[in-house]
Amino acid sequence: MKPPAFEYLAPRSLEQAVAALADGEAKVIAGGQSLVPMLNFRLLAPSLLVDINRIPGLDFIEADDDGGLRIGALTRHYTLETSILVQERFPVLRAAMAHVAHLAIRNRGTIGGSLCHGDPAAELPGLALLLDAQLKTTQRTVAAVDFFESALSTVLADDEILTEIQLPAPTPRTGWGFEEFARRSGDFALAAVGATVSLSGDAVAEARIVVIGAHDTPLRVSAAEALLTDRASIAAAAAAARDAVSPNDDLHASADYRRHLVGVLTRRALTAAWQRAAAPS
Numbered sequence: 001m002k003p004p005a006f007e008y009l010a011p012r013s014l015e016q017a018v019a020a021l022a023d024g025e026a027k028v029i030a031g032g033q034s035l036v037p038m039l040n041f042r043l044l045a046p047s048l049l050v051d052i053n054r055i056p057g058l059d060f061i062e063a064d065d066d067g068g069l070r071i072g073a074l075t076r077h078y079t080l081e082t083s084i085l086v087q088e089r090f091p092v093l094r095a096a097m098a099h100v101a102h103l104a105i106r107n108r109g110t111i112g113g114s115l116c117h118g119d120p121a122a123e124l125p126g127l128a129l130l131l132d133a134q135l136k137t138t139q140r141t142v143a144a145v146d147f148f149e150s151a152l153s154t155v156l157a158d159d160e161i162l163t164e165i166q167l168p169a170p171t172p173r174t175g176w177g178f179e180e181f182a183r184r185s186g187d188f189a190l191a192a193v194g195a196t197v198s199l200s201g202d203a204v205a206e207a208r209i210v211v212i213g214a215h216d217t218p219l220r221v222s223a224a225e226a227l228l229t230d231r232a233s234i235a236a237a238a239a240a241a242r243d244a245v246s247p248n249d250d251l252h253a254s255a256d257y258r259r260h261l262v263g264v265l266t267r268r269a270l271t272a273a274w275q276r277a278a279a280p281s
């Protein structure tokens with residue numbers, strides 16, 4: 001199908017873009033990789049598309065002195081995937097990017113677009129939660145944990161634009177794991193799990209486990225994190241993650257199968273995270 005008719009505006013500043021969004025019938029377009037299919041399926045019919053690609057200062061990856069990163073909302077998936085800074089500071093993000101769609105889509109799709117689209121099976125919303133991202137908009141800064149409301153819904157107001165993603169520095173001796181299962185390479189995940197484990201001596205200082213594709217938002221499974229006390233407890237934590245999710249049956253997989261996947265992927269992600277955390281630096 002063809003999209004419904006719309007007006008098009010490509011402002012050169014955030015102020016102009018925000019002003020254009022004020023009537024509530026307008027939508028931001030970034031990479032267009034989620035929005036254009038929704039227009040073509042006529043799931044949306046905005047009167048105006050506000051193209052933010054010509055606004056300077058939204059496409060960057062910058063290192064913080066303390067080990068964190070700041071990423072502009074217009075940064076393409078491919079740029080994240082190939083960034084040395086991302087690889088050095090947040091290799092889990094680099095690993096997850098390899099699962100996002102196909103190269104042509106990664107060339108256009110943006111980190112901001114993926115977060116604002118809020119697909120529960122998408123990798124970047126889950127990674128934002130896993131890495132405790134702060135999301136800076138034209139109005140405020142929101143923690144990733146407070147950003148996603150339900151499937152394809154976020155706390156963003158109609159005239160609010162995401163501008164920057166801030167990733168705080170990981171603590172020393174933090175290991176990571178990312179595991180995903182999709183039916184074909186490039187498909188959305190049937191389920192995926194990202195995990196980080198931070199060790200202090202032999203004790204777990206912090207564990208974070210985020211499940212993707214098995215809930216209507218990315219889901220941090222605190223009950224499973226609390227069970228991770230030593231390496232031998234990985235199996236119990238994985239079982240708790242499996243029991244914590246209540247996915248729906250759909251065309252692609254039954255709820256039981258997705259739950260099973262969450263258990264298996266959590267065990268693998270935690271094992272990898274533990275090995276990396278415990279490895280001599």
Ligand SMILES: Cc1cc2nc3c(=O)[nH]c(=O)nc-3n(C[C@H](O)[C@H](O)[C@H](O)COP(=O)(O)OP(=O)(O)OC[C@H]3O[C@@H](n4cnc5c(N)ncnc54)[C@H](O)[C@@H]3O)c2cc1C
Nearest residue numbers: 030031032033034035101109110112113114116122123162
């Ligand atoms: C065939 C196919 C397969 C795909 N597979 C995957 C996959 O496996 N994993 C995955 O994660 N994604 C996948 N995607 C989605 C892809 O990653 C999109 O690029 C991404 O979800 C949206 O980014 P975008 O820049 O294209 O956003 P757009 O499509 O331009 O916008 C998406 C939404 O976000 C809003 N928006 C965009 N930027 C901003 C901003 N800065 N501030 C406020 N609102 C904003 C738009 O108004 C719109 O509602 C797939 C897409 C396709 C077409």
